[in-house]
Amino acid sequence: MSKIAITGVTGQLGEMTARHLLELNVSAGDIIAVVRNLEKAKPLADLGLQIRYGDYEDEASMLAAFENVDKLLFISSPSLDNTHRIAQHARVVEAARDAKVGHIAYTSLAFPEKSALGLENLHLATEYAIRTTGIPYTFLRNGFYMDILVNPSLHGVIKSGEFVSASAGAKVNYVTRNDLALAAAIVLTGSGHECQTYELAHPHPFTYDEFVQILSEVSGKPVKHADLSSEQAYERLVATGIPEAAAAFMTQAIYPAIAAGQFSFASEDLVKLIGNRFTSVKAALEQFLGK
Ligand SMILES: NC(=O)c1ccc[n+]([C@@H]2O[C@H](COP(=O)([O-])OP(=O)(O)OC[C@H]3O[C@@H](n4cnc5c(N)ncnc54)[C@H](OP(=O)(O)O)[C@@H]3O)[C@@H](O)[C@H]2O)c1
Structure with missing residues (x-):
């Protein structure tokens, strides 16, 4: 079975996504929880997930965490300093490239080209960094949480x-975090999502x-x-x-x-991905x- 790694999995979106993967019959041992705080990962270990240490500040730790990973859900950093966040994200992307990850799904921002929220440059920069690797990607452009x-x-x-x-x-156009987590799990377990960009809004x-x-x-x-x-x-x-x-x-x-x-x-992408569970x-x- 293919191995799916999730960063930011001790956070709310990440844990919800891991739980949806389990509901979609991914076996717990095939889910790799990449965490910077091993103590916080205890509930994930109790679910049977493989726990690996990885900090966005430490590229070597991310490289080791991504060993033999087929699909990566890269959850954007919560740092409020967008310049620093770009550096963190670049480390994650470089580590994913060097570890030869097979597919990167990244939690971006909905409609960044039309956005003036102050977050668009970070997310577009990260999308372009991912494109430079040549690795198939899926940009999960998440709308604001409801x-x-x-x-x-x-x-x-x-x-x-x-x-x-x-x-x-x-x-x-707010949507629930749980719907976004379900969409991520569906992308990670489905096919045909390579090199696709989804605007996940209401x-x-x-x-x-x-x-x-x-x-x-x-x-x-x-x-x-x-x-x-x-x-x-x-x-x-x-x-x-x-x-x-x-x-x-x-x-x-x-x-x-x-x-x-x-x-x-508006976008239909989220409803197309998760159907009547919207x-x-x-x-x-x-x-x-x-x-
Ligand atoms: N769409 C929206 O409305 C919205 C709103 C807020 C944020 N966001 C973005 O979406 C992301 C996911 O949302 P969320 O609600 O799940 O956020 P969250 O609950 O704050 O989770 C953030 C995750 O990032 C991890 N993290 C932070 N710094 C890290 C580092 N240096 N190395 C490795 N992991 C690190 C945290 O680990 P710890 O548990 O160890 O802290 C946590 O697992 C956020 O990080 C942010 O980029 C989107």
């Missing part, structure tokens, strides 16, 4: 009956007005949408107990991007609220 919307702060939103944004009525981007309508329906409590200016939204979010840094991130980085249409692009906003809310 967690940015469906998270514990929703309990306060439901209680207050008001969802605050500064989205100027624009649409968002096929029907939705507005926050539509979101609160679904939230009201699922929660059984009426929630209205206050679509404010960035300044007003910041003040309102902080007043409702959102930490200042989180409120600033949302109102100074995320909402201006949403309002500028940066998250409005999680709608309603299903994500039902799962989150235990309905």
Whole structure:
């Protein structure tokens, strides 16, 4: 059987992908968990996965970890320093080339050519680095996780009956992390994905007005949408107990991007890969609220 290695597998997307691989009948011993913290890998070892040490800062460790790997799921580094991240990614790519990995699937960013989020250069640089190796690739251009919307702060939103944004009525194309993990597992176990680029975003981007309508329906409590200016939204979010840094991130980085249409692009690629297992906003809310 072919050996599938996953980096970043102690993280949320990586572990979900490993679990989907097991559900798709990949035997645990054929999954190689590449981890920088061996203690954190204990739950993965308990699942029967092969654990190998590999740190994006240490190319020799990645080279050793990739020995006899047929397919690699390279999960992008979470570092916030994009220049440093490019260096980390270059090490991983060089190690994959030198270890003669057969196929690299990389978790990129959806619609990077149209994006001005500040993440596009990192992901395009990594895609081009992978192309230089000549190794067959699959670019899993992941959309933003729906967690940015469906998270514990929703309990306060439901209680207050008001969802605050500064989205100027624009649409968002968020998808669940679990759907992205399933897509990665399907690519790693399927055929015909060599040298393909998938834009893994929502096929029907939705507005926050539509979101609160679904939230009201699922929660059984009426929630209205206050679509404010960035300044007003910041003040309102902080007043409702959102930490200042989180409120600033949302109102100074995320909402201006949403309002500028940066998250409005649609794609059928995710639905084509995972079919009727695609999680709608309603299903994500039902799962989150235990309905
Ligand atoms: N699409 C989106 O909305 C979105 C949002 C946030 C991030 N992302 C990107 O998607 C990736 C996966 O998301 P996630 O939610 O699974 O992130 P996560 O839970 O933070 O997982 C990140 C993984 O990267 C590993 N890692 C960090 N530094 C490393 C290093 N120097 N060497 C080797 N491994 C290292 C972490 O290992 P430890 O467990 O040892 O820390 C962890 O396993 C993120 O890393 C980030 O690039 C996407």
